[in-house]
Structure formats: structure tokens, C-alpha cells
Amino acid sequence: MSERVLGVVMNGVTGRMGYRQHLVRSVLAINAGGGLPLADGERVRLRPVLVGRSERKLADLAARHDIADWTTDLSAALADPANQIYFDAQVTSARVPAVTAAIEAGKHVYVEKPSAESYADAMALAKAADAAGVRHGVVQDKLFLPGLLKLRRLIEGGFFGRILSVRGEFGYWVFEGDWQDAQRPSWNYRTADGGGIVLDMFPHWHYVLEHLFGRVEAVTARAVTHVPERWDERGERYDATADDAAYGIFELAGGIVAQINSSWTTRVFRDELVEFHVDGTEGSAVAGLRRCRFQHRAGTPKPVWNPDLPATEPFRDQWQEVPDNAEFDNGFKAQWELFLRHVLEDGPFPHDLASGARGVALAEAGLRSSAEGRRIVLEETR
Template identity: 70%
Template sequence: MTRKTVRIAMNGVTGRMGYRQHLVRSLLALREQGGLALGDAEGTVLWPEPVLVGRRENALREIAERHGLDAEKSVSTDLDAVLADPTIDIYFDAQVTSAREEAIKRAIAAGKHIYTEKPSATGLAGALELASLAKAAGIKHGVVQDKLFLPGLLKLKRLIEGGFFGKILSIRGEFGYWVFEGDWQDAQRPSWNYRAEDGGGIVVDMFPHWEYVLHELFGRVRSVQALAATHVPQRWDEQSKPYDATADDAAYGIFELEGGAIAQINSSWTVRVNRDELVEFQVDGTEGSAVAGLRNCRVQHRSSTPKPVWNPDLPVTHSFREQWQEIPDNQEFDNGFKAQWELFLRHVYADAPYHWDLHAGARGVQLAELGLKSSAEGRRIEVPEIAQ
């Protein structure tokens, strides 16, 4: 066995997503399992060595010490110095969206491979520029598209590939939960999420997710019609100070897909959950339907579909939910963020195929941009195909 140390600059690990999903549940989890075996003739095992980058040195040092990392070697507040370090191969970005684009440009200029949270930039022009710069630099690059690796959506993909649905007619998605305003209960999300001037808003956050879910499973988005709203106009920040919420906290979108299917997805931070999981997609086809969440997936085939009769004068005596069949796991599901990290590392160090790159990320930025434009102008907007 040959152990290869892989030093990865991680910018933004003091944030919830960067810390929990990318540092702890992905790279540190890889270390706990003994590294990532490439399966080559030399028996190479990749050993991730995170280098924590950010503005708050004390917070970074505390994280490093908590997880047994050498703070003297793995903590820095000087991004340029980190990018100049020839022992660092990969730059990862989980900062606030408004700071991401410039940092990735600097990392590309330094010749680092790029792996980043979405959205990759605040606008389509910036996202396309990053993809172009990365291509010209000859580096490898990827954008986090974690929901593709959720157990529920992997089961849904299994059904699609097996022809279960026949012709897919429609997709209906419900996502969201109540994010507390911050006055009498602490908010579960950072305050910048609700300020448009800081890159916040649920359209910017969630439409990139919906783009890759729809694109990968059902077909390219051809048009979007959206209505974005700011339902809660005032919130309280991390210092318990009130501020005006200038970004949208809910969005209602209709997406026409290549092939003719229609998707309708509601996204909201101002909704109380009355469903089995925080996100659910119902897919209806000529031969059957399915409801997929984060982990579970239920189906109803054409041959076992009941014949409901509308009669508001009589109480319903049966449970509609009990008429569906649960899809078994049939495999072990790893953390979705970790699974994509493994694929990206294999792409960088073993040249394994990988297509969730900055071009794919640009499609998500494009859909968010056009979604906001659709809402502002009150019309349906065509989504041009982005050339590679």
C-alpha cells in the first residue's frame, strides 16, 4: 500500500455546511476509514490533509484542535499564502456566495484544482468566466451537487432507469421548513441568507439544486416561470439586532423540461412541515408514480392504483398513504457529500470520469438568475442551453 497525502485548502469551514458536511462528515470521515483507496496497481490510498482557511483564526484553531489537526500546519488566515503553497493541490470553497467568485479566480490562477459549494458565482457571467478560466488553466473542477446522492433520489433514479414510470408526465416538489425570525427563538440559518445585498435568497440558494436534480433525472430545463416572495420582512441577526429582510424567503416555480414533463417546485423558509421529510418529490407517469424524500421512496404502480371517487358528503374510510409500497434500500448509502468528495478525488488523482463541473454549476446559476427575472417581470422565460 502507498499512502499519498492530499493537502486540501478548505475556505469556509466555520460555517454550518462547510464544517459539518465537508470537513467532519466527508474528509475527516475518510481519514477515519483509513483513507480512500484508488484501486490501482500500486495500492494507492489517498489521505486527506485539510488546511483550514478563513478570517477568524481563533475559530479555525479551535476546530483544528477539536479534531486532532496540527493547528500550526493546518490553519491560516492568509489565502494568498495558502494558494502559493506547492504542497496544496485542491482549493475548496464554502464561503458566503458573495466572496466565492473572487477566491476561486485566485485559486485557478494559482493552478489549484477547484471544488466548490454552489452557487459557484453570483451571476451567470461570473459562473461562465470561472468555467472558462478553469478550462484554460487545464485544472480539474467540480461543484457540489449533493442531492443526487441522497438515498431517496438514488432509489428514484433506479426506478427511472428501470422504466417504472413509462412516460414521465410531471414532477412536484415540496421543500422547506420554518426558519425562526431570531427574536424569541434563534434562527437556524445565518442572517446573510435573508439579505439580497449579501447574496442571500432562497432562489439563489435552491434553484441551482433543482436545476441539477431535474437535469440529471428528468431532462434539461427549457423554461421557468417563478414567483419569489419575502413573506417575513423583518428578522433578527446573530447579535439579536433587527434587520430588514431584503431577500426572498419563498419561491414558487414551474419548469418545463426537455421531453415534455412539467415540474412544479415550492421552496420556502416560511412553511411548517406536514410531510414525511423536509423535501419530497412526487413523480407521476403513465405506468406508475413515486414519492421520494431524503431517504425513503414509495411507489404505486398502474396495476395497483385505486379508483378514488370524489364525495365530500362522506368521510374517507381508507388511508391513501397505505396504498403505496416502500422501495427497499438494497444497498448501503453513504453520506452524499462524502460520496461526491470521493468521486472528485478519484477524478483528480485517478482521472476517473466526472461531469459535475463548473459548467454544470453555471446551469444552476443561470436558472436562479432567470427565476428571479421571471418573478420580477411576471412572465415565463426560456432557458437557453449553455455551450460547453
């Protein structure tokens, strides 16, 4: 069995998501499993080239995982012909110039979402990649989670009949950083640095809704900064200028209505940090990160509203669990493998930069809806 090595420039892996999910649980995990097997029997191992601004952080990370190649010089990494893929997990505000440089260097590009801070910039990247003839993709990890894979199974099996509505709840309390350390970086709460929950989460909701239920045609949203001051990584107080909660109504093709609350200022009283409740004429389902439960019309009880008596129905016990029926890999790793096969074998990959740009367009529309206090109809995008 032949084996080849593919250089992957990884920019931004000193950050939490880039390190945990992309470097450790995806790229290094693929190598630990013997490399990516291709259809012709060849196996591909990945040679990560770590790029960032801090020599100390890069050196520590490389030593920890026995990685030979790291640099603070992105241009040098892109100039090496052995490095065929560029991955970007930097702060959003730094993404466009780095990805543009990678495209100009002829590299295939795979980027975290949002792909840019504006739809115009996001589409410019998509067009540049197409013009250069390079393969391109955007991380859309939630589609690869066990809970949503089970939900897709129900949808494709016709379980719901006609889908009526989707209700989503996402979020948790992010500490302000004064008396307990914040779980998210401070740039998330500064508009000037590309922060805000709308720009962060609406691109997620866009691809979930688009791929599972239908194209988003209109949005009505309210974006709020509930906590106006926070403390950064150095313990210094700063003004939180970006939205930390958003409440959205999304109108989908076919008449489906989706309502999704996104918040870093809520305390969790549900089974998972994100849940989607889907109602259809023939049945309903609730999907989270890992679990998916359903209730068919034939098994639906007949609750009676009586506020004068305590509720005695065991509502949660009346739902069934969708079985695993498969082994689920890490969602980020699964999409990495799909993108690599797209590059190496021309495999299908619908999660391209144009798809990522549509997510940014939804975020822009949500912010505009909030600022203007009205419903925004989305223009057709490719």
C-alpha cells in the same frame, strides 16, 4: 500498500455546512476510514488546511479535530505546492475572487453551490478553469441522497413509462431570531450578501431535474419576501431584503412539467423536509431524503370524489417501499470521493463548473420571471 497525502485548502469551514458536511463528515471521515482507495491499490489521505477570517474560530476548530494547518492567509495556502485542491464553502459573495485565485495558482477547485451570484461570473470561472487545465466541480449533494438514488433506480429501470410531471415541496419554518434563534445565518436574508432562497435552491432543483428528468427549457416563478424583518446573530433587528419563498414551474425537455415550492416560511406536514412526487403513465413515486415509495398502475386504486362523505381510503398504505438494496454513505462524502477520483484517476465527474453555471442561470431566470411576471425561456448553455 503505498499511501500518499494530498493537501486540501478548505475555505469557509467555520460555517455550518462547511464544517459539518464537508470537513467532519467528508474529509475527516475519509481519513478515519483509512483514506481513499485508488484502483492501483494506493491509498490517499487528505491533509486539510483550514482557511478563514477568524483566527479564534480556526484555532478552536483545529484544536477540536487535531488539525495542524490553519491560516487566515489564503494566498499563503495557495502558494504551497503540496496543496493541490481548493475547496470553497464561503458566503456566495466571497466565492468568485477566491476561486479565481485558486485557479490562477493551478489548484483543482471544488466549490459549494451556487458557484457565483451571476451566470456571467459562474461561466467565467468554468472557462478560466478549463483554460488553466485544472479539474473543477460543484457540490450537487442531493443526487447522492438515498431517496433520490432509489428514485433514479426506478427511472433507469423503466418503472414510470412516460414521465408526465414532477411535484416538489421543500422547506421549513426558519425562526425570525427574536424569540428563538434562527436556524440559518442572517446573510441568507440580505440580497447584498448573496442571500435569497431562489439563488440558494434553484441551482439544486436545476441539477436534480437535469440529471434525473431532462433539461430545463423554461421557468415561471414567483419569489416573495414573506417575513420582512429578522434578528441577526447579535440579536439586532435587520430588514430582510432577500426572498424567503419561491413558487416555480419548470418546463423540461420531452414535455415533462415540474412544480417546486421552496420556502423558509412554511411549517412541515410531510414525512421529510424535501419530497418529490413523480407521476408517469405506468406508475408514480414519492422520494424524500431517505425514503422512496411507489405505486404501479396495476396497484392503483380507483378513488371516487364525493365531498359529502369522509375519505376512508388508506391512501398511504397503498404504496410500496423501494428497498435499500445497498448501504448508502453520506451524500457529501460520496461526491467528495467522486471528485477526488476525478482529480487523481481521471474518473468521470459531470458536476463541473459549467453544470453549476447552468444552475445559476436558472436562478437568474426565476428571479427575472418573478420581477417581470412572465414565463422565461432559457437559452442553450453548455
